[in-house]
Amino acid sequence: MVSEQASPRSRHFASAGIWVLAALIVGYALVFGGYIATIVAFALIYGVFVSGLNIFMGLTAQVSFGQSAFAAIGGYTSAVLTTTYEWAPLPGMLAGIVFALLFALVIGFPTLRLKGHYLAMATLAIGLITYEIAVEWESVTQGYMGISGIPPLGIGPFEAISDRQILATLSVIVVIVAFAVTRIRKSRLGRAFAAVAGSEEAAGALGINVARYKLTSFLLAAGLASIAGSLFVHVVGYVSPEVFGMHMVVLAFTMVYIGGLGTVAGPVIGALIVSLLPELFRGMRDSQDLAYGITLILILIYAPKGLAGLAQSFDARRGK
């Protein structure tokens, strides 16, 4: 390959630009604070959620419309443990991850045997069942009322209360997640994911345990979704079933496709852009979902690789 001979710096020029853009947005919010900081904080939480989705869909080429289920498990575990049982946020979040992983393990075994439409529908059903349970299991979740008075994020004496503290904490988490995804992608695990993504039959023939790697990928995605759910309830201080409805799924898919499926930067920049876009059209509160839907269709048709994908192909062409 000719592009291999170009220096690494020029090869990744546009891709690095994506990260710079993300850093600029977060930096702007950090400096100016206020309303924009809240928006960017949500975007970063979604960045974590979408990064998980991206591991499962982008790296492993599976499909799940039910990741909101794991965010709900994480969110509600954190909410219940920190309010009713007065746990600290961090152990609550860890408990959420454990529950989410256990659920993913139990549900993953039968679900991941499915392919195509069946996998899509089964995962969608799992997301919807979780939503229904969050609504109906009132003794724990308080139904539509939701749980309020959830304490802010914090470890020991340090609590992230101000916009800037929250933003800084979330930025650190997103950077850690992005770094972890980068490492996973380059590791043995990531190569196995890529093999499964390429062809399950071929991967199996090469001695890759397809079922196990699919499950691993699913667990990683579920864990990140659970973390995102926990972060959400601590940042907002309130949780209700609506948070984890179909809206969350569609939003996450729009983000991952705008950013670029299968890239590390894609989920983060996608989350930032999709969260900020409606702020440009303030007046259209009612038509936000409409805008997301139309944008998603257009992206799927005309730019299925997303921004980070475009940057990559730009770099590849420059390298030649």
Add this chain to the structure above:
Amino acid sequence: MDNMHLVLQSLISGISIGCVYGLIGIGFCVIYNASGIVNFAQGAFVMLGGMVTYVLIERFQMPYVVAALGAIVVTGFVGACVERLVVRPLWNRSAPMFVMILATLAAQIVIERLTYILVDDQPKTLPAFSDLPPIMLGGVAINFQSLWIMAGSVLIVVALGLFFKTTRTGKAMRAVSINAEAAALQGIPVSLMLTLAFVLSAMLGALAGILLTPTQYTAFNMGVPFAISGFIAAIIGGFGRPLGAFLGGIALGLIQAMAILGLGAGFKNVAALSLLLLFLFVRPSGLLGSTR
């Protein structure tokens, strides 16, 4: 004895709503057979059936029958739009399966939101087809609308069967579903058949919505639950088998009715979704499907 009547009564309403699920399930099959695509926007068609009829009656003072026919035509047109604007461009770019699913799901949301903006978010209902008291059969009251639904659904299924068996267009659509390339070589316009499948499926969905709305209500966001029920019906019947989907719908309606009796109305969706998972995990080829 009263208990028995209650059970029978809910079983009958279960069958009648099951017929509607069956019709929605058939809508899935029509598109799936023509293209291998599972159209996740199917529920939007059902919602539009009831909603457009309501709007035509309330805002344009049309008579019920005219409004219903109008709704079927409008929904058929929306079906054609979904195919031309969303599915076709992706089809031409040979997009992967889950991109197609996602795009139809996005189309569902676009239709939902447009309805929300153009109409409103209030639940709507339609008057019953005939203003008659329930029929009493030995203490069991049968809602007249339930009879309309059952008779209407059977009629639609028979008509659809005849369409596929006897008409030129129907035969052409079947040929495409068996082997698209061979059909193209016979001079069948395959691409037109795909559009036609969406129109037909949308009209079926609209019919289901019109039959259903007088007994329940419809709202802009009712599409997804309808679509899921229809999908479950199609799965139970062995995906791609219209008759199987219809019977699957009735089975689902009965199970839901029993779940409501036993567990309360809150858990009817959980029951239906759990049934879906059970079938997907244990017997994805459906009750009538062969064990391939």
